Amino acid sequence: MHFSRRILQIKPSATLSINAKAAELKAQGQEVISLAAGEPDFHPPRHVLQAVKEAVDAGFVRYTPVPGLPELRQAIAGASSTQYGQDITPNMTIATNGGKQGLYNLFQCLLDPQDEVLIPAPYWVSYPDMVTLAQGTPVFIPSSPDNGFRITPADLQAHLTDKTRILVLNTPSNPTGSHYSQAELDDLILWAVKNDVFVISDEIYDQLVYPPAQPASAGQWLTRHPEHIAVCNGLSKTFAMTGWRMGYVISHQDLITKLSTLQGQSTSNVCVLVQKAAEAALLGPTDFLQHHRDIFQKRRDMTLEHISSWPGVKCPKPDGAFYLFPRMDGVYTQDIPDSTALCTYLLEKAQVALVPGVAFGDDRCLRISYALDEATLIKALERIKAALATLSA
Numbered sequence: 001m002h003f004s005r006r007i008l009q010i011k012p013s014a015t016l017s018i019n020a021k022a023a024e025l026k027a028q029g030q031e032v033i034s035l036a037a038g039e040p041d042f043h044p045p046r047h048v049l050q051a052v053k054e055a056v057d058a059g060f061v062r063y064t065p066v067p068g069l070p071e072l073r074q075a076i077a078g079a080s081s082t083q084y085g086q087d088i089t090p091n092m093t094i095a096t097n098g099g100k101q102g103l104y105n106l107f108q109c110l111l112d113p114q115d116e117v118l119i120p121a122p123y124w125v126s127y128p129d130m131v132t133l134a135q136g137t138p139v140f141i142p143s144s145p146d147n148g149f150r151i152t153p154a155d156l157q158a159h160l161t162d163k164t165r166i167l168v169l170n171t172p173s174n175p176t177g178s179h180y181s182q183a184e185l186d187d188l189i190l191w192a193v194k195n196d197v198f199v200i201s202d203e204i205y206d207q208l209v210y211p212p213a214q215p216a217s218a219g220q221w222l223t224r225h226p227e228h229i230a231v232c233n234g235l236s237k238t239f240a241m242t243g244w245r246m247g248y249v250i251s252h253q254d255l256i257t258k259l260s261t262l263q264g265q266s267t268s269n270v271c272v273l274v275q276k277a278a279e280a281a282l283l284g285p286t287d288f289l290q291h292h293r294d295i296f297q298k299r300r301d302m303t304l305e306h307i308s309s310w311p312g313v314k315c316p317k318p319d320g321a322f323y324l325f326p327r328m329d330g331v332y333t334q335d336i337p338d339s340t341a342l343c344t345y346l347l348e349k350a351q352v353a354l355v356p357g358v359a360f361g362d363d364r365c366l367r368i369s370y371a372l373d374e375a376t377l378i379k380a381l382e383r384i385k386a387a388l389a390t391l392s393a
Helices: 014-027 048-059 070-084 098-110 126-133 154-155 182-194 255-266 274-285 288-305 339-350 374-392
Strands: 095-099 117-119 137-144 164-170 198-202 229-234 246-249 366-369
Touching: 014 339, 048 274, 070 095, 070 246, 070 274, 095 098, 095 255, 098 126, 098 164, 098 198, 098 229, 098 246, 098 255, 117 126, 126 137, 137 154, 154 182, 164 182, 182 198, 246 255, 246 274, 288 374, 339 366, 366 374
Parallel strands: 117 137, 117 164, 164 198, 198 229
Antiparallel strands: 095 246, 229 246
């Protein structure tokens, strides 16, 4: 069978591959614990669930406008205006099938062949492949655990060329949990604006920031430089609505029109029931968020304490999301020389699924998700420690 060059360039998602392997072992009767999935273990708020039931009873079963129901776009605009302190209008918004589709569509609408996209590393696994699918060229900006996996304008300047078109920012970060202060983020955006580089800011974890750190957003630049900014967000992490696939993009209305044109030729509208749920989520109470943040922060601190007892392993303390990205190359051996081999060893020896750092652009590290209950998390961490001890022996 003949396949396109396009699809042959694309790698399967490492996260999904690890989850599939873990599921296979579970099917064989093994007690596998997965720390691989980026999925909150909470339920969506009751008022969101109720909104779906009411939408079904009200007969919301038809196609909607591609960019979303007018009332949903108004809800996105209203919530964003309050959050960013900006005047966001509904025509600056589009509802997408998850934040992932929003990102994918942006690259498709903004890139020409060989345009370069600056991607700070470590990075979310899908950014490079999305850029490649749009015939762009990913350019990676390395960072270090020593500076909390953050980059500076000087790092960006060192990689600027006449082909640089887009800068991707993600704060808090998947996979590291690192987070920029508003001042640090503003410096990066100001560099981009001065150099006529478009900023795509992936803010899917924006509500999962832990004190003393404070939330930061590119949204504050939307009305100052709308032709240079797009904010991608969604409800998966904040409202624990991962399987609902509800995302959105906020940007200049001309870009939103192009995104809608592209989406109209691919998926068309987001599921109408999900749109009604999203409207309820954005307009409803968010007092549950503080409780979720407190739980995640407690799990983060507990996991860091466990990791600190692993010989040869170092891990910076992140300010957001629900991931840790420990540096593990201190435990590599001749037989286990990289992050993929170590993840395979830990899955087989400890029955714990993790994601290799190479998938995120740093083969020295592994990604640990602490988005599961404390008892299970402790069990997994103790298994990893025992397996590492066997490895060093």
